[in-house]
Each structure stands twice: as C-alpha cells, then as structure tokens.
Amino acid sequence: MIKIKDVTKIYKVKGKEIVGVKNVSLTIDKGEIFGIVGYSGAGKSSLLRCLNLLEKPTSGEIRIDGIPITKLGKKELREERLKIGMIFQHFYLISAKTVFENIAFALKAAGKTKEEINEKTNELLKMVGLEEQKDQYPSQLSGGQKQRVGIARALANDPKVLLCDEATSALDPNTTKSILSLLKSINKKLGITIVLITHEMEVVKEICHRMAIMQDGEIIESGDVYNIFANPEKELTKTFISSVIQMDLPEPLLKNRKGTVIKIQFKGAIAEEAVVSELFQNYRVKGNILHGKIEYIQETPLGIFIMELVGEEAEVKRAISYIESRIENLEVVKQVA
Numbered sequence: 001m002i003k004i005k006d007v008t009k010i011y012k013v014k015g016k017e018i019v020g021v022k023n024v025s026l027t028i029d030k031g032e033i034f035g036i037v038g039y040s041g042a043g044k045s046s047l048l049r050c051l052n053l054l055e056k057p058t059s060g061e062i063r064i065d066g067i068p069i070t071k072l073g074k075k076e077l078r079e080e081r082l083k084i085g086m087i088f089q090h091f092y093l094i095s096a097k098t099v100f101e102n103i104a105f106a107l108k109a110a111g112k113t114k115e116e117i118n119e120k121t122n123e124l125l126k127m128v129g130l131e132e133q134k135d136q137y138p139s140q141l142s143g144g145q146k147q148r149v150g151i152a153r154a155l156a157n158d159p160k161v162l163l164c165d166e167a168t169s170a171l172d173p174n175t176t177k178s179i180l181s182l183l184k185s186i187n188k189k190l191g192i193t194i195v196l197i198t199h200e201m202e203v204v205k206e207i208c209h210r211m212a213i214m215q216d217g218e219i220i221e222s223g224d225v226y227n228i229f230a231n232p233e234k235e236l237t238k239t240f241i242s243s244v245i246q247m248d249l250p251e252p253l254l255k256n257r258k259g260t261v262i263k264i265q266f267k268g269a270i271a272e273e274a275v276v277s278e279l280f281q282n283y284r285v286k287g288n289i290l291h292g293k294i295e296y297i298q299e300t301p302l303g304i305f306i307m308e309l310v311g312e313e314a315e316v317k318r319a320i321s322y323i324e325s326r327i328e329n330l331e332v333v334k335q336v337a
C-alpha cells in the first residue's frame with residue numbers, strides 16, 4: 001500500500017517558489033491500478049518523482065508498505081528504489097545494447113549472477129512477447145516493442161510497484177491498447193501495484209481501478225473510475241470525461257423541441273434492461289430517442305439516453321416518476337412550459 005500524506009513539493013528557481021504538488025493525500029491500495037490524470041503542469045510528474053524517490057517532498061510523508069521512504073538514508077533509499085519499477089513515454093533504452101542486454105542490464109546492476117540473469121531475462125522476454133526480438137537493437141523495434149522492453153526492464157528486479165509516466169502517449173491507438181492490455185495482465189498475474197500518470201482519459205477508462213484528477217498541484221477529485229465516469233463532480237473532471245464519452249446532446253438538437261427532454265443514465269446491469277420500452281408500454285407518452293449509447297468502463301456498462309417525451313403534462317410527469325423509481329440518475333434537460 002502507498003500512503004501519501006500531506007505531500008507538498010515546492011521548487012525554488014532564482015529565488016522564486018514554484019508549487020509542483022500542494023497538500024496531496026492519497027492512499028493507493030496494494031495490487032490496484034491507479035491513474036493520476038491532469039493537464040500539463042498539473043503536478044503529475046512532480047508527484048511521481050516523489051514516489052520514485054527522485055525528489056524529496058518539501059513537506060509531508062510517503063510510506064510504501066509501511067516504510068517511510070521520505071525519511072530514508074542514502075543506502076536504504078538505494079535498496080528501496082529497486083522495489084520500484086518505472087516506465088517512460090520515451091522508453092530510454094540503451095541504443096548500443098540488444099533487447100536481451102537492455103533487460104539483463106537492470107539485473108546486472110542489482111548484482112545478480114549470470115545464471116540468474118539468463119533465466120530471469122528469458123522469463124521476462126516471454127512475458128512481454130519479445131522472445132524473437134531478443135537479439136535486435138532498439139532502432140530495429142517499433143514503439144510498442146520498445147515499450148515492451150521498457151516494461152520487462154522495469155520488472156526485472158520484481159518490484160512491488162510499477163510507475164508509468166505517460167507510458168502510451170507516444171504510441172498509436174492500437175499499440176496503446178496492446179500495451180495497456182499487457183499492463184493489465186501483468187497486474188493480474190503478478191499482483192503488482194501500478195500507478196500511472198496520463199493526460200489521456202482513455203487510458204484510465206481502459207485499465208484503472210481508481211483515479212485522481214490533479215489541477216494546480218492539488219487533487220481535486222478522486223475515487224473509483226466507474227463512479228467518477230458516472231457522477232463526475234468537478235468541471236475539469238467532466239471535461240476529461242467528455243474527451244472519451246459524449247454525454248450531452250448538441251445544442252442545435254435541443255432547440256425547437258416541443259416535449260420534455262430528459263437524460264437518463266443507466267448504471268451497471270440496469271443499462272441492459274428494457275426500461276425505455278416498458279415506459280412506452282405503460283404510459284401514454286410518445287418518445288423520440290435523440291441520443292443513445294452504452295459505454296463500457298472496463299466490463300461494466302454505463303448507458304446514456306436522451307429522449308423527448310410528448311404527451312399530456314400529467315402523464316409525462318407520471319412517466320418521469322416511473323423512470324425515477326427504476327434508475328437513480330435522471331435529469332430533465334429541457335422542460336417545455
């Protein structure tokens with residue numbers, strides 16, 4: 001478990017103070033995939049650098065599995081660092097070494113024997129699907145393959161935590177998917193805790209269990225990914241979500257509507273139930289579906305329907321009460337007088 005308590009990081013540049021991270025408190029559970037999202041300058045990298053022990057917070061404490069990493073001496077810090085793996089947007093492979101040597105290098109640095117290095121490197125090559133490329137050099141690899149080497153190298157010393165710094169930002173959408181699915185399977189297989197920072201909400205939607213949104217060094221919202229997608233509170237969170245899920249109806253479609261326009265959000269299993277067809281069977285209202293979509297946040301459905309109800313006022317009200325009784329998230333987008 002990673003426990004971040006009241007962490008603040010202030011940089012001093014030419015006598016001026018720049019806030020990187022401001023009073024961040026966060027608990028990341030063992031074995032979960034946690035995403036930290038924010039625009040450039042939000043403080044994601046600063047927080048990650050505090051986690052990987054490259055930066056010391058100005059104040060506050062970080063504990064990994066109970067060990068206060070912010071208080072360790074140089075030697076202990078070196079040992080603790082081996083328990084944290086890291087992958088980067090630009091891979092940082094050694095160009096003069098082969099795929100095998102790039103991975104083996106991390107084991108050599110940790111003082112492993114030749115046999116141990118051979119065995120572990122081959123095991124890692126298999127895990128990331130690069131057995132056939134083991135003798136190739138980084139320049140001969142695609143971006144996705146380079147990141148697979150990066151992942152294998154990060155896992156070489158069996159870390160407890162894997163930190164991912166915009167790990168898929170330099171990759172195309174298909175390659176991104178394959179790297180995310182590799183990270184997901186590694187998390188399942190090894191039970192390793194993964195913390196990733198990204199500006200891409202798609203990444204969080206694909207693989208994270210929980211997430212936090214950062215703005216101006218602070219965490220403005222955090223929680224379960226599904227719940228945040230279903231009920232975002234802050235404007236910035238809504239903006240991030242709208243980059244992957246279209247929740248609202250375009251304004252021109254809302255104009256000139258004669259009926260009552262409602263937006264219904266179905267959560268979980270209910271998304272697949274026939275609430276809408278039951279509505280038309282049981283109430284004397286006509287409905288035009290203006291927009292309908294079911295999104296999957298990992299395996300759980302999140303459905304959004306926007307429709308216009310036309311009928312006698314009292315019957316429309318009864319129909320709306322019925323929907324309210326069946327699902328918790330109903331919004332009347334436009335009520336006609």
Ligand SMILES: Nc1ncnc2c1ncn2[C@@H]1O[C@H](COP(=O)(O)OP(=O)(O)OP(=O)(O)O)[C@@H](O)[C@H]1O
Binds near residue numbers: 012021038041043
């Ligand atoms: N080494 C540094 N020295 C001075 N200021 C820094 C340093 N690193 C980060 N900052 C400042 O701290 C703030 C947070 O930056 P940070 O890089 O952590 O954000 P970020 O969300 O990771 O953005 P990006 O994705 O662009 O890296 C910014 O104002 C930045 O200029």
